[in-house]
Amino acid sequence: MVTERVARVQRVLEQVMDPELPFLTVTELGMIRGCSELEDGTIEILLTPTYSGCPATDAIQEDIEAALSPMETRFKIRVVHAPTWTTDWISDAAREKMRQNGIAPPEGSSADKAFLLGKAQEVPCPRCNGKDTKLVSPFGSTACKAHYQCNACAEPFDHFKCF
Amino acid sequence: MAKLGHEWILRLGDDALVLAQRLSEWCSHGPALEEDIALSNIALDLLGQARALLTLAGEREGQGRDEDALAYFRTDREFSNALLVEVPNGHFGDTIVRQMLFDQFALLRYEALAGQSAEPEVAAIAAKAVKEVRYHAAHSAQWVVRLGDGTDESHNKVQESLNVLWPYTQELFEDDAVSQACAAAGVLPLNASYHARWKEQVLAILEEATLNCPETSALLTGGREGKHTEHLSYLLAEMQVLQRTYPGAKW
Structure with a gap:
């Protein structure tokens, strides 16, 4: 109660x-x-x-x-x-706030194990929204983030891992 | 149902703690900034798992020992980690091969633990650890492939790492009274029972890495009963020195 x-x-x-x-x-x-x-x-x-x-x-x-x-x-x-x-508990509003602060939010559901199966996950750049990005390292500035870079605008950015 | 003794939880915790300490030695010494951060991140995950497991082991033991008492005030003979995790880091290839061999084992063990209902507190810690170790396992496997299937020099170096580390892997799959009690209680299968699955996965990685599985009957064991290599003593000396010198110090 x-x-x-x-x-x-x-x-x-x-x-x-x-x-x-x-x-x-x-x-x-x-x-x-x-x-x-x-x-x-x-x-x-x-x-x-x-x-x-x-x-x-x-x-x-x-x-x-x-x-x-x-x-x-x-x-x-x-x-x-x-x-x-799980990152599934992060609301859409909170994901949008991440994007506005330069962090690519977790994409989709934690049930998607694309990365673990060796497939590259599409993570749009939070700066230019370009879809052509590359994984620099699966381990980023904190345990919950991976390090990406945008091939279009060259922005290095954190991606909040789907977990 | 009567709960199992604390020794088996301590084994899980000690494996994680000792490997966390080893990996954290790479901090600021990594071959590239990304790998420095990756190894430190993995160490941090393992340390988190160790803290939860040691806390629980201490509660279960009922002697008033918390995670710090167990980490800082036990001698080498009282640690029950497998020998594999105490092997010195060597070069980056040595570390990554050791990591791959351990990650594949840890993943199977945590998956088995996460799915059981006899020990819900441990299952909860394991369920979290499974998610973390999947990332570690993907990372170490990718590096073993990159180095094994890389230049002649990198191939030869990690083949040598594998030859040196392989005899330590047998210990992971040994059973004694403690692991047999876990199996009898339906908490964990016998260690021997996931040897085949582990070997299958490791061989698949080695094949892609163009590495040869060492043919050896050499067997290095004893860690579970506190018989360690001298390397653990030096590791503990460094890890424990501050608390041994200033017991209870906080900052």
């Missing part, structure tokens, strides 16, 4: 930005998996990491704690691993 206290916490969580993608909230990225009031009145927030080793997970917990501290409500953050985080 969403009580008034839970709703207030949720509104605060919707303002917490991802430290690596500071134009997206942790809610938009699908990292908040639940928020509910326990029997003793504590608000429990379920957080799931994007990648197992994502160093931002600790920073995000600290940011949530800092954002909630003025509310003087008892809360705890529990890190959960199931169900496994």
Whole structure:
């Protein structure tokens, strides 16, 4: 049940930005998996990491704690691993924000394993929207991104991997 | 249902932790910027898997040891990783062959774990790890092919890497009381049971890479029971020195 206290916490969580993608909230990225009031009145927030080793997970917990501290409500953050985080949880609006910030969003569904089967995935350039791009490295500036370059406008860019 | 002991979770965690430490030695030493970043990224994924697994192993053990206590305050004899992951990095080809051999094994093991229901906490960690290791496996296989089917020099170098590393692979498929208990509980199949599948996949990669599978009966084993090469001691000395010198230090 969403009580008034839970709703207030949720509104605060919707303002917490991802430290690596500071134009997206942790809610938009699908990292908040639940928020509910326990029997003793504590608000429990379920957080799931994007990648197992994502160093931002600790920073995000600290940011949530800092954002909630003025509310003087008892809360705890529990890190959960199931169900496994997927880029399918990133909304179309959030994908559009990535594009506007120079990051090619994940294309399609995580069910598409094109890259893993050795096929090149079509990733349009976020700058010129050209479709003629090349994979420079499957591992980019953070665990969740691959490094691409546009053959048309030469823009190097990050692609948020379909995961 | 009674839960299995913590030793088997520790094995998974130790494999990931020791290989993460090895790969992170490449940070700022990679042959190209992209590969430097790739190897560091893979190390980070493995470290994340290790943290979750060691935390769970510590909880299961019930002696109050957390991930840090298990990573920093155990001796070499108390580590249960396979010998393969502690082999020094060597040159880039050595590292990438070691990675390919391990990735193909890790993928099979995590896939089996992710699909079982007897240990839901481990299944959740494994389901996440499967996604990550698929990327690692695609990367290491592509590099083995590129180097094996590359110049004469790169071919000869990675063929030699393969010859040196191959005897370490047998250990991955050995079973003892710990793995037999996992199999009996329906958590993991016997290690021996995915040897054939692993070999089939590795041979397919080697064929495309024009590399020969070494014909050897040499067998290097002992890691699961804490009998390691001297290389692990040096790796741990570097990894543990700060916490051993200033126990509980945080920054």
